Amino acid sequence: MKPSRLFIGLRILASTAVSVLIILATVDLWGFLAPGVVRVATWLQFLPSLVRALTAFGLLAAGFIPVLALTLLFGRVYCSFLCPLGAFMDWIIAIRKRISKVKLQYVKPGVVRYFILAGIAVSLLFGSMHLINILDPYSIFARSAQALVRPLAIGLNNLLAQSGELAGYYGIAPYPFSLPPLPVLGVILAWLALVIWLAAARGRLYCNTLCPVGAFLGLASRFSVFKISMDEEKCIQCGACSKRCKASCMDVENKTVDASRCVMCLDCLTVCPVDAVEFTNPSAAKKVETDPARRSLLFMGAFLLTGLPSRSAAETGYGYPEPSAEGGAATPIKDPLGPPLPIKRKASLVPPGGMGRDHFTSACTGCHLCVAACPSHVIRPELISHQGKGLLAPSLSYEKGFCNYNCNACTMVCPSGAILAVGLEEKKRVQMGRAQFIKQNCVVATKGTECVACAEHCPTGAVKIVREQGGPGLPKVDEDVCVGCGACEFACPAKPHKAIYVKASLNHGKALPPKKGESVQNLVGEDFPF
Template identity: 40%
Template sequence: MMLRTVRLIAAVVCFVLITLLFLDFTGTLHPWLGWLAKIQLLPAILAMNVGVVLFLVLLTLLAGRIYCSVICPLGVFQDVVSWIAGKRKKRRFSYSPAMNRLRYGVLILFIVALVAGVGSLVALLDPYSAFGRIASNLLNPVYLWINNLLADAAERMESYAFYHTNIWIRSLSVLITAAVTLVVVSVLAWRNGRTYCNTVCPVGTFLGFLSRYSYLKPIINTDKCNSCGLCSRNCKASCINTKEHSIDYSRCVTCMDCLNSCTKGAITYAHAPKATQPVLAETPATQAESSPNNRRDFLSLTALIATTSFLKAQEKKVDGGLAAIEDKKVPNRLTPIVPPGSRGLHHMAQHCTACQLCVTVCPNEILLPSQKLSNWMQPEMTYERGYCRPECTKCSEVCPTGAIDLISRADKSSTQIGHAVWIKANCVVITDEVKCGNCARHCPAGAILMVPSSKAPDSLEIPVVNAERCIGCGACENLCPARPFSAIYVEGHEMHRVI
């Protein structure tokens, strides 16, 4: 009972804190809670954080899948859904054999995608990233809406404890992906507890393989057991076979529920000598018995993939309260722009899990999930709503995988992530014959110079870009008055340069 209580408290604390990490749009919590993202298994592997990886492996070999029941936010989320479902119907689980072909097939596909650098597939299967997208795309708007309500209330009391922030959809495809993931995981957890963890999740399968050899594990004492089946009916991993008095340790998530449910004290969490460890054997009879369950699980996993979308709220933008300002459109960049510290497109694609942590924390609203298949859901920079300010290094501070290296403000100001390109046909100096110079006036690198457009003494000035000095921050593109396409835009660099 005590072990289960400790596990529950630790799981709730970790889940709440890591959820707040994804909801925090100010970045104030990340210096304190950022370690929770860095101890997730896949981010630690991609960041080559050997210490964390070894700790998680040794933890699993010592105590079983503690990671899945305490540290993994998607795993704890499934427990929350399953617990709510249990309020309506208790003891609703039953033993079912492992779907090993599906489990290890997904794991092999995951490893191949990881080695081959197919980041979009890796991001889709990784449980930490899946929860991050759910929190960032579905929970974060609600959190921001509550924040804005509090800001309205504080303003009436002449307080500035809260401030308004924009609520907007960053990527419809990622929003739909997050919604579908939420529906699939929630329905499976509602019906069958940890089905997702033990059939689809590659991290769960990998740790499950290690947990077969864990030192501590739940052990059934056959002398005390009366085969009442309470442990099996309370096992959300469906891994306890009361007929055989055996436990499939590769699927056991060490939740301790079986210890709490056994009225005879027949299950203990201890070390079992190798000779007395029960071995799970699957006979043709048990396989035939469970085939309807397997078919139901498969149909649940495939038939529940449905799409959902939200209508984007149209914001009325006015100039001085008089004239509507047309929204800027994204230019057709030949090369995407990725944040300073990411080194370039290849490094970003190899290390990013698309968890959306950097997208959430970006105060300038310039990081958006990509909708291209080659780097789907990974962050790209675009300057319709703002530009990359030289003093801001938030994205590099929160990235847990090393996809964006921690970078200083001085290094950021000397890192060239792209260069500006002037489009004569869009410039208001040419189209409207008016003075401008906005791009040169606001360039923090001094890379834009205004020169006469002709030899006439009263000719208007046009911008000339010094590509060697430009760092690609996007201030010129964002502040250009031309609509819908800016007269100057940033073209990305595949490999970042130091100037």
């Protein structure tokens, strides 16, 4: 069984299509892509799909199953057909070959990848996603596109908008320019530079040294039905296949192929002058190299399948638990007037659909698709967040915006189940936190200035202005109705510290509906006067 060049063309087409779809998902400034299109691009990404299966069951979690089935049939086809970072490395290798010769050669298999896989398995048992967040190939690619390609798209959009205005055309709206926080951007750039350097110098070395998906699928590929192999009788040991092999897994001296490292790029099939390289059933292959280290480490696959805690029905979208006392209770601050009090948040705000800190951090791989999807730009990535449980994981920040009451975009794009799909009406009741009022920061109390900004812009009527004994009107929060959207915090004109802010709930609750007679604001696209 020998695939023709048509299959190599199919590999290039498939890997490019997946990569382009993910890039478009991060730079879609105008909302052209439907959420379903984004899911198509992310459904087959192995680690997010596996994490989702272990935290939030459903059809969207089944993507890793066909990938595993394909691996058991044909080896690591995911690495060359479906992995966007793999496609990116192939582009780097191709560019390097045009600039200068890349000296690729066989390298003996190492065990670093298995130690990394073991470390991930152990860390998952302790509820940590840090290693996955750093090493997952899909997340590296997606957040790199979010950090680097998206600003270029914004710049191009704004240039076209400005040019259109000069010509009298106002159909293109300018878009606010933004970059990730500098620590996050530094980590993204450093890791991307490492991937580029490894690809340019050593081909797919990342895939067979640091990538946990490569290590796991390498274990599975040991049992694949069809594999690349060398015909000992035909092979003349010219080394053409080894020099072309991106994975450095073809041992010409012993005429063997390390199937656990072969990424199924199929390039070797096109360069052998005597057709000694074959794509065959292993039962027909005469000699295929095996890695002895794999045998003792096969149990790592079982670790990955059991490492993450499963969630109950109440935590997988069928209803929100009531807010916990820790982090969720909102007690009005009744400090006497004095110097302005700085806001001290003990917990980071989790996006709607994230269920709360523990669920969110146990499933977030740091791909930042939710950051790109948020139209109000309040989902921001952080280097360390959620009391140290989140690495490169996003949280809500209300400095430059608020969570639109009539928006659930972030809940529709998450591939790992960290943010579960939530209908718009259900999202309007998700209680991410509760507003807190600090009287001594309020301009009404300190300057005698009339201000009703927080109450005017509350979408649920949770913030009301109350006058006591003829005094100035001060905000009062109905905590049961507050959803923690941050509209009041964003609108508050108090400086240097806000007089009202949202305190995060460690577990999302379900707010009561607005009381009858209360007007519910539509805040989509509305600008505040401050």
